[in-house]
Amino acid sequence: MTDPMLNFTTLNAKQLAELDSACGWSLNALELAEARRYFKKAGREPARGELETLAQTWSEHCKHKTFSGPVSFKAGGKTKKYKNLFKETIVKATRTLNKKWCLSVFTDNAGIVEFGDKGKWGLAFKAETHNHPCAVEPYGGAETGVGGVIRDILGVGLGAKPVLNTDTFCFGFPDTKMKMPKNSHPPERIFRGVVEGVRDYGNRMGIPTAAGGIYFDDGYCLNPLVYVGCAGLLPVDKIDKKVHPGDLIVSIGGRTGRDGIHGATFSSANIDEETTTSAVQIGHAINEKKTLDVIMRARDLNLYNAVTDCGAGGFSSAIGELGSETGARVHLDAARLKDTRIEPWEIWVSESQERMILAVPQAKLKKLAAILDAESCEYCVLGNFPGDGRLLVTHGETSVVDLPMAFLHGGVPNFEKPAVKRVVKINSKTPARPAKTYGHILKDLLAHPNICSRHSVITQYDHEVQGGTVIKPLQGRYGDGPGDAAVIWPQAATLDLNDFAGFAVGHGFNPALGKIDPYQMALQSIDEAVRNLLCTGAEISRTAIMDNFCAASPKDPRVMGDLVLAAEGCHDGAIAYGAPFISGKDSFYNQARDAEGREYPIPISLLISATAPVEDVRKAITMDFKEAGNPVYLAGVCGRGMGGSVYNDMTGPGNNYITPLDMKAAVRLYTTLLIAIKKGWVAAAHDVSQGGLAVTLAEMSFSGGLGAQIDLAGAVKEDGLSALELLFGESPSRLALEVAKEHETDFLKLVKGLPVKEIGHVTEEPALLTGDAGINFFREDIHQLKARWHRELI
Amino acid sequence: MIIEIWTKEKYSASEEAALSKRLGHAGLAVEAARLSRLYKVDGDFTAKEFRNIASELLVDKITEKFSLNGRPHGLKGAYRAEVWLKDSATDPVGETVKEAVEEFSGKTARAVRFGHAYYVACGSELKLRHAVGKTLVNEIVNISRIEKI
Incomplete structure (x- = not known):
């Protein structure tokens, strides 16, 4: 043949x-x-290498064709056309806001915002997904996901020092009853492998893993979502990079092998029973640590003009990207290999881990080599950037690739994708009165996998390394309460122990809302992320956010419809909260197919990662009750509906109405509350989210080892709100606050006219007593509540 | 040479309980379980040198024991499952130990691979194979063998 x-x-x-x-x-x-x-x-x-290069460069993973392509969206008899969905929603919001503290957005490996008040530092932030590899090999997939996003931070500007890792996961329920295809991994195994991978890589790299979350839904049984993020600091004069004609192409770090071939194109395919093994690999954190140490030293000595990481597509992508203007001459026979049984095109597209590409002036190679040798970091000189705009890759005398960069990067055809709005039937009838007592429901909610303690995961991570984790993932009197956001004091990067500037990182995520209304999901995820930052006292007027979309096959117009609505929600939310998107990523084809051809798509999923500065980390606050006698306030309006709630997940379908987010009211409320927090009037703040107000109050109580007597008669609520909605509904923009008794008068003056009302006080007696105008809802011992919540998830 | 290292019995209860629980998740009723770490060191070393590498480099003498001839596991009618990464998969522990062995001994090790041995007393080999396949082995990156001992 x-x-x-x-x-x-x-x-x-x-x-x-x-x-x-x-x-x-x-x-x-x-x-x-x-x-x-x-x-x-x-x-x-064509040579095989040329078609491989096109496949990598034009892949969904590298080009994001779906999100940045044209879309025709139909909803309610109307059609809206987008030429570039990403630019007309996410990017548009950032351009409209035009914040001067955004130093680099959408152009580099991560977004960069100003850090501190001295104009010296930039904070780089990036989140990635590594879903497909984790479905196939959870441990290796998670490890290499973490390694990849750390390299994004090393490869942003001229290199940032990583100071924080984040992790947010979605799995099927560990005890799922879903019948799984023969070759799939059970969710419990995926969960365990992913956690171990994140743990081993982050811990070995010496980077704290201190923010994130875990979400369970059987829609993720076959397609787990593994969001990994990293934040780092770099001097502002190291943000600009430019390859100069004549610069050498220097690869540093790991060797190249046959592992990880076709990772980028694999991400553009449904996972099926024939999924090949070469697309996944095991990471080597120690090699990446050596690379990190070299880059930090060489950066400060100005030994290179540009840097980027070898991610999806390997050399083909990294060198192609750096040489997109200058062209590149690459001699693959110079590459350091793990295995000599490898074809030249495989060297070119291999996604072997822990490799970075530097553009090095010839005159500086000797000094760079001395640092590489001192750090025991391997390297090779692969060629140069000639300045003629042509990519020529050879192995010995054989031509592997000879293509113009213009075709490689500009030649990919795109086509309009149809999108339709799903029709979801909304039941807004008052929820039926439950058969169980409210106390019983609260205990069941606290033990629900989407609410219960994450300590068995969090304590596997080193969240203290670098000595800058001020507000930790586990908080409270016993160091085991559920924090809203982490606060980092990056003194390990600034080396300034007299500067107490820090930053907070929080997240918003609720795919249960997306099943009903993707637009509200996006809005409320932004709201939740901002609220989580607020709960630590971060300066939310300087919030920067990132979008990480995950969806099933974009060939399904309903999936595209969900994406359009969520993207529009992102735009509107960003504008309302004044929070620009600085980076983001999308992952499609999170859809598995079994041997019988049955499809298993995930629900539309959007992770909003947010960061905001903390002027003085010593003044940051936590979520646990601090002192008996202090009044407890509820900020925000309790709205109707149980849509997207954990209660509904527990009890089955019923009222699925979602209270729409009032963004203007939320911003006005949060801005005022931040003043109170900064003045030291608020002793504890905790957002009302999964499980509703009762869960929030229970968490604040048992984390502080104190009880509370609550009367919700004073709470601001919509007319006709049922007790169930009041206790367990998850309407947005609400926080519970413990106000310092001695500052209560000042606090009340400040919040006058806002929906902020006293609902009770903290008690020495370890019991949570909750009622409404004389009707007792429940009285529960906080130790028993904590016992139900403190489950070993893994 | 395979160097087998395990935690002394007085310290091993938690890791053994975790292994039993993990296999239990996959439907196996475990009567007792032990686990060891395996280092396959390929190089021209004498028996004394291998012993030195084990005792001076790889073992924590306070909490661990080692053997060059297999572990006396003390379980009756048990099975032994040995799990390694495939040669084509990156083995970061093996690579790191290879460098350490070379620095320690002054001699070159051709390769070091890291693996685990699990000793499991249970009633059904079939169920054990299923449980190991669902919890400890991923055929995409691992090779394994199970034998009655």
Whole structure:
């Protein structure tokens, strides 16, 4: 049989598709036809390396074709057209806000905002997903996900020092009753492997893992979501980078092997029973630590002009990206290899981990080599950036790739994707009075996997390394209460022990809302993220956010419809909260297919990661009750509806109405509350989110080892609100606050006219007593509540 | 040479309980369980040198024991499951130990691979194989073998 690569330009559409499938490229018919057209016009057949390069560069993972492409969205008989959905929603919000403290957005490996008040530092922040690899090999997938996002921070500007790792996971319920396909991993195993991977990589790198969350839904049984983030600091004069013609291409860090081939194109495919093994690998944190140490030293000595990481697509992507203007000459025979049984094109696209590419002036190579040797970090000089705009890759005398950069980066065809709004039936009838007592329901909610303690995961991570984790993931009198956000004092990067500037990192995430209303999901996720930052006392007027979308196959117009609505929500939320998007990522095809052809799509999922400065980390606050006698206030309006609540997940379908977010009211409320927190009038703040107000109050009580006597008669609430909605509804923009008794008068003057009302006081007696105008809802011992909450998840 | 290292009995209860619980999740009723860490060191070392590498480099003498000839596990009618990363998978522990062995001994090790041995007393080999496959082994990156001992 003739090698189809030898007559590529004569293949018909069916033959092209067969070739694509055999090679694992995940190119669509239009892209294959465009490649064929190019080589036909060039009058030659392509080399394997050239088609591999196109597949990597044009992959969904690298080009984000879905989100940055045209979309036609139909809803209620109207059609809205987008030329570039990403630019017309996410980017548009950032451009409109035009915050001068945003130093670099959407152009580099991570977003960068100003840090501190001296104009010296930038804070880089990035979150990635590593979903497909984790579904196949949870431990290795999670490790390499963490390693990859750390390299994004090392590769932003001229390199930032990582000071915080974040992790947010979605799994199927560990005790799921769902019938799993034969070759799949049970959710409990995926969960354990992912946690161990994140733990081992972060701990070995010496970076604290201190913020994140875990969410369970059987929609993630076959497609777990693994969001990994990293924040780092760099001097503002190290943000700009530019490859100069003549610079050498220097690869540092790990060696290149056959592991991780087709990782980028794998991300553009549904996982099925035939998923190949080469797309995943095990990370090597120690190699990356050596690379980190080299970059920090070489950066400060100005030994290179540009840097980027080898992520998806390996050399092909990293060198292609750095040389997008200058072109590149690459000699693959110079690469340091793990294994000599490797084809030249495989060296080019291999995604072996822990590699960074530097653009090094010839005259500085010797000094750089001395640092590399001192840190025991391997390196090789692969070629140079010539300045002619052409990518020429060779191995010995053999040409592997010879393509113009303009075609590589600008030649990918795109097409309009249809999107439709899903119709969801809304039941807004008053929820039925439950058969169980409210106290019983509260205990069940506290033990629910989406609410219960995460200590068995969190304590595996080193969240203290670098000595800057001021507000920790576990808080309270016993160091085991559920924090809203982490506060980091990055003195390990600034080396300034007299500067107490820090930053907070929090998240917003609720796919249960997305199943009902993706627009509200996006809005309320932004609201939750901002509220979590507020609970620590962070300066929320300087909030910067990131979007990480995960969705099923974009070939389904309903999936695209969800994406459009969530993206519009992101735009509107960012504008209302004055919080620009500084970076983001999307991951599609989170959809598995079993041997019988059944599809398992995930629900639309959007993680909002947020950061805001903390002027003085010594003044940051936590969520646990501090002192008996202090009054407890509820800020925000208790709205109607149980839509998206954990209660509904526990009891089955019923009222699924979602209270729409009043963004203006929320911003006005939060801005005022921040003043009170900064003045030291608020002793504890905790957001009302999963499980509702009763869970919030229970968590504040048992984390502080104190009880509370609560009367919700004073709470601001919508007319006709049932007790169930009041206690366990999850309407947005609410916080419970413990106000210092001695500052209560000042506090009340400040919040006059806002929906902030006293609902009770903290008690020495370890019991949570909650009622409404004389009606007793429940009286529960806080130790018993804590015992139910303090489950070993893993 | 395979160097087998395990935690002394007076310190091993928690790791053994965790292993039993993990296998239990996959439906196996475990009567007793032990686990060891395995280092397969490939190099031209004498028996004395291997012993030195084990005792002076790899073992925490306070909490661990080692053997070059297999572990006396003390379980009757048990099975032994041995799990390694495939040669094609990066083995960061093995690579790090290889460097350490070379610095410690002054001699080159051709390769070091890291693995685990699990000793499990249970009633059904079939159920054990299923449980190991669902909890301890991922055929994509691991090789394993189970034998009755």
